[in-house]
Amino acid sequence: xxxxxxxxxxxxxxxxxxxxxxxxxxxxxxxxxxxxxxxxxxxxxxxxxxxxxxxxxxxxxxxxxxxxxxxxxxxxxxxxxxxxxxxxxxxxxxxxxxxxxxxxxxxxxxxxxxxxxxxxxxxxxxxxxxxxxxxxxxxxxxxxxxxxxxxxxxxxxxxxxxxxxxxxxxxxxxxxxxxxxxxxxxxxxxxxxxxxxxxxxxxxxxxxxxxxxxxxxxxxxxxxxxxxxxxxxxxxxxxxxxxxxxxxxxxxxxxxxxxxxxxxxxxxxxxxxxxxxxxxxxxxxxxxxxxxxxxxxxxxxxxxxxxxxxxxxxxxxxxxxxxxxxxxxxxxxxxxxxxxxxxxxxxxxxxxxxxxxxxxxxxxxxxxxxxxxxxxxxxxxxxxxxxxxxxxxxxxxxx
Amino acid sequence: xxxxxxxxxxxxxxxxxxxxxxxxxxxxxxxxxxxxxxxxxxxxxxxxxxxxxxxxxxxxxxxxxxxxxxxxxxxxxxxxxxxxxxxxxxxxxxxxxxxxxxxxxxxxxxxxxxxxxxxxxxxxxxxxxxxxxxxxxxxxxxxxxxxxxxxxxxxxxxxxxxxxxxxxxxxxxxxxxxxxxxxxxxxxxxxxxxxxxxxxxxxxxxxxxxxxxxxxxxxxxxxxxxxxxxxxxxxxxxxxxxxxxxxxxxxxxxxxxxxxxxxxxxxxxxxxxxxxxxxxxxxxxxxxxxxxxxxxxxxxxxxxxxxxx
Amino acid sequence: xxxxxxxxxxxxxxxxxxxxxxxxxxxxxxxxxxxxxxxxxxxxxxxxxxxxxxxxxxxxxxxxxxxxxxxxxxxxxxxxxxxxxxxxxxxxxxxxxxxxxxxxxxxxxxxxxxxxxxxxxxxxxxxxxxxxxxxxxxxxxxxxxxxxxxxxxxxxxxxxxxxxxxxxxxxxxxxxxxxxxxxxxxxxxxxxxxxxxxxxxxxxxxxxxxxxxxxxxxxxxxxxxxxxxxxxxxxxxxxxxxxxxxxxxxxxxxxxxxxxxxxxxxxxxxxxxxxxxxxxxxxxxxxx
Numbered sequence: 004x005x006x007x008x009x010x011x012x013x014x015x016x017x018x019x020x021x022x023x024x025x026x027x028x029x030x031x032x033x034x035x036x037x038x039x040x041x042x043x044x045x046x047x048x049x050x051x052x053x054x055x056x057x058x059x060x061x062x063x064x065x066x067x068x069x070x071x072x073x074x075x076x077x078x079x080x081x082x083x084x085x086x087x088x089x090x091x092x093x094x095x096x097x098x099x100x101x102x103x104x105x106x107x108x109x110x111x112x113x114x115x116x117x118x119x120x121x122x123x124x125x126x127x128x129x130x131x132x133x134x135x136x137x138x139x140x141x142x143x144x145x146x147x148x149x150x151x152x153x154x155x156x157x158x159x160x161x162x163x164x165x166x167x168x169x170x171x172x173x174x175x176x177x178x179x180x181x182x183x184x185x186x187x188x189x190x191x192x193x194x195x196x197x198x199x200x201x202x203x204x205x206x207x208x209x210x211x212x213x214x215x216x217x218x219x220x221x222x223x224x225x226x227x228x229x230x231x232x233x234x235x236x237x238x239x240x241x242x243x244x245x246x247x248x249x250x251x252x253x254x255x256x257x258x259x260x261x262x263x264x265x266x267x268x269x270x271x272x273x274x275x276x277x278x279x280x281x282x283x284x285x286x287x288x289x290x291x292x293x294x295x296x297x298x299x300x301x302x303x304x305x306x307x308x309x310x311x312x313x314x315x316x317x318x319x320x321x322x323x324x325x326x327x328x329x330x331x332x333x334x335x336x337x338x339x340x341x342x343x344x345x346x347x348x349x350x351x352x353x354x355x356x357x358x359x360x361x362x363x364x365x366x367x368x369x370x371x372x373x374x375x376x377x378x379x380x381x382x383x384x385x386x387x388x389x390x391x392x393x394x395x396x397x398x399x400x401x402x
Numbered sequence: 403x404x405x406x407x408x409x410x411x412x413x414x415x416x417x418x419x420x421x422x423x424x425x426x427x428x429x430x431x432x433x434x435x436x437x438x439x440x441x442x443x444x445x446x447x448x449x450x451x452x453x454x455x456x457x458x459x460x461x462x463x464x465x466x467x468x469x470x471x472x473x474x475x476x477x478x479x480x481x482x483x484x485x486x487x488x489x490x491x492x493x494x495x496x497x498x499x500x501x502x503x504x505x506x507x508x509x510x511x512x513x514x515x516x517x518x519x520x521x522x523x524x525x526x527x528x529x530x531x532x533x534x535x536x537x538x539x540x541x542x543x544x545x546x547x548x549x550x551x552x553x554x555x556x557x558x559x560x561x562x563x564x565x566x567x568x569x570x571x572x573x574x575x576x577x578x579x580x581x582x583x584x585x586x587x588x589x590x591x592x593x594x595x596x597x598x599x600x601x602x603x604x605x606x607x608x609x610x611x612x613x614x615x616x617x618x619x620x621x622x623x624x625x626x627x628x629x630x631x632x633x634x635x636x637x638x639x640x641x642x643x644x645x646x647x648x649x650x651x652x653x654x655x656x657x658x659x660x661x662x663x664x665x666x667x668x669x670x671x672x673x674x675x676x677x678x679x680x681x682x683x684x685x686x687x688x689x690x691x692x693x694x695x696x697x698x699x700x701x702x703x704x705x706x707x708x709x710x711x
Numbered sequence: 712x713x714x715x716x717x718x719x720x721x722x723x724x725x726x727x728x729x730x731x732x733x734x735x736x737x738x739x740x741x742x743x744x745x746x747x748x749x750x751x752x753x754x755x756x757x758x759x760x761x762x763x764x765x766x767x768x769x770x771x772x773x774x775x776x777x778x779x780x781x782x783x784x785x786x787x788x789x790x791x792x793x794x795x796x797x798x799x800x801x802x803x804x805x806x807x808x809x810x811x812x813x814x815x816x817x818x819x820x821x822x823x824x825x826x827x828x829x830x831x832x833x834x835x836x837x838x839x840x841x842x843x844x845x846x847x848x849x850x851x852x853x854x855x856x857x858x859x860x861x862x863x864x865x866x867x868x869x870x871x872x873x874x875x876x877x878x879x880x881x882x883x884x885x886x887x888x889x890x891x892x893x894x895x896x897x898x899x900x901x902x903x904x905x906x907x908x909x910x911x912x913x914x915x916x917x918x919x920x921x922x923x924x925x926x927x928x929x930x931x932x933x934x935x936x937x938x939x940x941x942x943x944x945x946x947x948x949x950x951x952x953x954x955x956x957x958x959x960x961x962x963x964x965x966x967x968x969x970x971x972x973x974x975x976x977x978x979x980x981x982x983x984x985x986x987x988x989x990x991x992x993x994x995x996x997x998x999x
Contacts (some may be wrong), residue, residue: 045680050825080674088634089627095671096429114538118629180536210973215719216963219712236921237981238825248845269829269921505987513938514983517976525972641809648806684813691807695799
């Protein structure tokens with residue numbers, strides 16, 4: 004009897020195994036799933052790009068070493084776009100039309116991502132978790148986005164400053180591109196809604212040589228708080244310049260992408276007391292078990308890479324993608340994966356708040372928490388903050 | 403050049419494109435043809451006048467944004483008019499840059515054109531009400547007598563037609579009175595003036611023609627990629643264009659085509675090499691330049707000479 | 712605020728001036744434009760960083776070592792890449808150095824990664840106040856070292872035998888050869904000197920800009936500075952560099968929006984229209 008059941012099982016497995024062969028989904032074979040991406044392996048964002056890839060590969064190798072997903076190993080194909088939109092499109096077409104990937108996983112940067120989204124939507128190829136914070140990707144059927152949009156980040160910080168800290172004169176130093184503009188634009192809207200105005204705004208060009216003019220002007224503006232929508236290099240320059248001219252009256256506040264350990268290392272210890280919005284636990288020191296697991300897997304599979312927020316991103320969102328594959332079951336299709344993602348529900352991940360998706364909600368994270376630099380580390384000074392139904396809400400952090 | 407030889411060349415080019423379509427895809431073929439138009443256009447300036455331009459990505463950007471804006475605000479307008487508009491606006495800017503450049507020599511022109519490229523990028527960022535700033539803008543498909551050219555295949559025929567037109571007109575230009583005047587100016591400005599060739603007129607003309615071609619290429623670029631942003635038109639791209647012309651062989655139209663083709667294919671092919679892409683690309687440029695002082699056209703000429711005995 | 716901006720502008724301007732000086736050295740001797748000058752500065756700074764962090768040398772020694780090692784890098788580049796192409800047209804060599812800049816940048820990325828690193832300053836950063844102006848010894852030191860190097864180069868070209876030989880080669884290579892100057896050796900020496908000066912510039916700017924493989928972009932403002940001052944003129948390179956640094960800062964301080972990023976380039980364009988040979992350049996006279 005048990006034997007017969009066993010044979011039945013084998014037969015069933017055989018049929019199930021054959022089933023995908025009949026109507027096989029692109030990029031999926033009996034024992035492999037092919038994913039691909041176009042990333043910055045050169046160009047201005049080469050460091051974030053290569054680190055994200057390290058986190059992605061570390062997790063994928065870990066999954067493959069543990070038997071893959073529903074018996075399938077994940078194979079991958081990465082191309083370099085050097086942060087140029089035209090090359091991103093070329094790579095994407097190659098991935099879809101020639102390599103025939105199942106899905107696209109974590110590409111990067113406003114221009115290269117925006118350039119390829121209409122094409123992927125048209126070809127119905129799902130794009131998972133591009134590294135960018137523009138809300139222009141909201142509401143696309145085949146796109147799942149990752150972290151809190153830049154405009155939401157600004158809302159969280161501004162409301163927290165106005166409502167919890169009673170600040171009024173708020174200014175901003177922003178990077179002269181899409182990323183910085185999002186923060187500037189939303190800050191303006193938020194303050195105007197409260198009958199206030201942006202007290203001072205200064206831009207910094209990407210790769211600028213000197214930020215002393217911007218800092219001098221901001222210091223003279225008599226602000227309560229100054230948002231820094233920058234990347235770590237210029238952000239650290241601002242801190243050093245502020246320390247140099249003795250600009251202490253104003254609270255400096257880093258945006259989500261700037262709240263990065265590199266920002267503190269580069270500023271050489273003058274960052275004490277700075278506030279920031281953080282989207283992640285401290286990648287190097289966090290005692291959360293899931294964070295320890297991340298560091299172990301990174302160390303095992305990509306030993307040359309120190310833990311940082313970029314490879315944490317690559318690791319975390321690849322894991323989320325694999326959770327989706329797991330939920331989609333053995334009979335894997337693109338639409339099935341999307342449906343599975345949308346109905347996965349709130350699942351604890353031990354790192355950030357549970358991501359949950361729905362047909363109208365393809366965003367993994369919509370919150371963050373405030374931190375203060377104490378002893379060269381970002382220490383939380385608030386719970387998880389989010390703007391829901393137009394109100395700032397706070398929930399406790401997981402420990 | 404004999405007819406047979408010429409037919410062989412065109413056939414070789416067609417075969418090359420066919421091979422490329424199979425290996426890297428039709429999109430890359432389209433991009434390559436756009437860069438061919440730029441390289442041939444830049445060669446009009448560099449090859450005929452000996453002036454270097456480090457700002458042609460600026461002209462490309464101008465053409466691209468003009469075409470995108472025309473598509474947005476005058477959707478029914480045919481692709482021919484859009485190309486003409488892109489080329490014309492770019493050519494007008496060519497006059498603006500070409501006139502002051504008259505007084506400049508050698509690398510001063512490189513600086514002036516480089517500055518032009520930077521100013522164009524900044525202007526695109528600044529005029530974000532029209533251009534979308536750093537966010538970039540999507541480009542609507544061009545229309546040809548009411549037919550919207552949506553697919554890569556349709557765009558291929560458009561780009562191919564313009565590329566062939568560019569090559570044919572540029573080679574006719576080279577053989578015309580204008581071409582001879584320009585060559586005379588490159589060899590010796592003073593001597594040319596003595597025989598009645600007006601330096602300011604012809605040097606400005608070279609700038610204008612070059613800017614016109616590149617502006618048209620910009621429109622094609624916008625159609626092919628369907629999305630444009632300032633990130634697409636970096637200083638780096640301007641320098642790549644110069645490299646295409648010089649690697650191909652200054653002054654040779656065939657060389658410019660080969661230079662654009664080689665660098666584009668190499669760059670796209672190497673995308674799969676990830677971290678090593680830039681390294682291999684850079685090494686290839688250095689080695690090719692050292693090995694081929696006369697550029698690719700020199701290599702071909704030598705090969706042709708050997709074939710004919 | 713005005714003087715504050717001027718002083719920090721001068722500090723940045725000095726870096727432009729040093730890299731521009733490196734460009735000018737090579738141009739005067741060989742008529743080549745070295746697009747990889749910025750990457751040479753970057754590699755020099757990374758070498759200094761390695762000496763500092765891995766060999767635990769004091770900062771001053773590490774910077775001195777960086778200068779020497781940069782010279783070696785310059786020699787290797789001259790030998791391997793430039794010499795085989797020495798007889799080619801200048802545009803060809805320009806493209807070769809363009810390829811070289813890509814190679815150096817990606818090699819540096821493979822060796823040191825594309826991350827950003829804090830670079831120790833040769834001088835402390837604790838600020839000093841002079842009336843309304845706050846400066847760091849780092850600012851002042853940068854200016855002092857740069858000015859010292861420039862003075863040293865002038866003395867070298869004016870009073871030493873090698874310097875005079877180099878100038879001779881710059882002016883009239885054939886005549887110099889006839890007079891018994893080893894032209895090829897002088898070309899090599901020029902690359903060594905130019906690379907060393909750039910390496911120093913890299914080590915001076917790294918504490919401000921942070922050390923990364925993107926630092927090579929400094930070649931663009933340096934080129935603009937050299938053109939602004941007058942292409943091929945040593946005093947021009949220095950004046951152009953200082954002027955550009957100050958213009959950038961004043962534009963940043965007094966102009967709104969993105970106009971300020973265009974201003975330095977508009978100024979360069981404007982100067983070229985009014986005075987095609989730059990501030991201190993000589994008018995070229997060509998024979999028929």
